[in-house]
Amino acid sequence: MHVLVLGGTAEARRLAELLTARPDTRVTTSLAGRVAAPRTPPGALRIGGFGGAEGLAGWLRAHAVAAVVDATHPFADTISRNAAHAAALTGVPLLVLRRPGWAAVAGDDWREAGSLAQAAALLPALGRRVFLTTGRMGLAAFANLEELWFLVRSVEPPEGPCPARREVLLDRGPFTLDGERELLRRHRVDVLVTKDSGGAATAPKLTAAREAGLPVVVVRRPPVPDGVPVVTGPEAAARWVGLSGPGRPEFPPG
Template sequence: MRALILGGTKEARDTAKLLHDRGWHVTSSLAGRVANPALPVGEVRIGGFGGPAGLARWLIHSGVEVIIDATHPYAEKISLSASEASRATGIPLIGLHRKPWQAQPKDRWREVDSVEDAAALVAREYHHIFLSIGRQHLAPFANDPHNLYVIRAVDPPKVALPPRNRVILSRGPFSLESEKKLMVDNQIDVVVSKNSGGEMTYAKIEAARMLGIDVVMVRRPSLAPVTVEVHSPQAVLGVVDKL
């Protein structure tokens, strides 16, 4: 049995191990945006497939029997390609989707539809801004010369940055205490985040809640159609056992 797992998330790595331990031939496909990614067990390929048609050809040539989309919730392009390739080939697509975070009592969320909307809002109303949205989406903030941006990323950003910035290179998970310290030390008055879900980066949301700091939360994009949607690596096993 052969599976293609899309994504470099923790859920993708956990799924690869579970399937590998059951005797599956697993290929994990990573986007290649991180210089030294954490690698899953099994075969690994880096880079794109050439759109939905290229992915469909690769699936047929490789004899893949199931596709598992375990990408980040905001990886719209590859998720759409996987959906179209699944439809074209008839190969089932399991969407392993993290459940989104839900606002809790005392959370001070301000939800927006895009990173561009977030950039416009924080430039108008805040002064010490913590950006925890990944290095691919920093450009909309670059034109604000007035406010300080504390930017956390795994690798150095390659796009234009706001003139006043502090870049912190670090890989999660992050503890609640370290997130609180970062916010206090930098006098953060707003956190900009995507609603990524999961536990790896949730501590920043808890820290903001405890410190009474606003969170500008970028809503998730619409999900591409899948054959079956699940929310955990263990649930993936329950689906593939029925194939």
């Protein structure tokens, strides 16, 4: 059976490893192409968009795809919506693989925001030196905060309008707790902004902020499309694939 994995995450790579080990399964992982040197998974690789939901539906039909796993970044909501629409158009089973989000613990000073714009609106009351870890896209939401200074960390150089007072740090996780502590100290950071990406690779910044008594603005995830089953680990997704091919029963959500 041919499985399409919408990838770009560590969970997607692990799922591709599990599926390519099966003699009866062929895997294609699709990447958006926004990172110049992505970490590539085993199996076939596809780079670039599909042309919306209808384009994805056409690709599924043309390549006889038996199941789709959306293992994209938790904030890649456009492709997630397109995948749900394409699955509805074609009848191809769809699963969402999302790692759990982060949860505040004792000592955390978190402020939730529903969007980058809402996060930006909170900042003037919280500090003047901002560690911004929301990625290279969407920095325009912070561009008008001229009185604030930003340390912008991303894998690739930022795109579009950016805050005028900024330093860009190009780096890719996993990050260490000692490294994050030193970063906050050296740059005299007094507020952290992050998306609720979840996972261990970038979580040390939250511990470092808690230890330093810094406020953290956490941007909430967009919701998963209605009616699509969700699992939180690659192993569960691999089991779902084994049960979702032609003539096989549908794997239950969760």
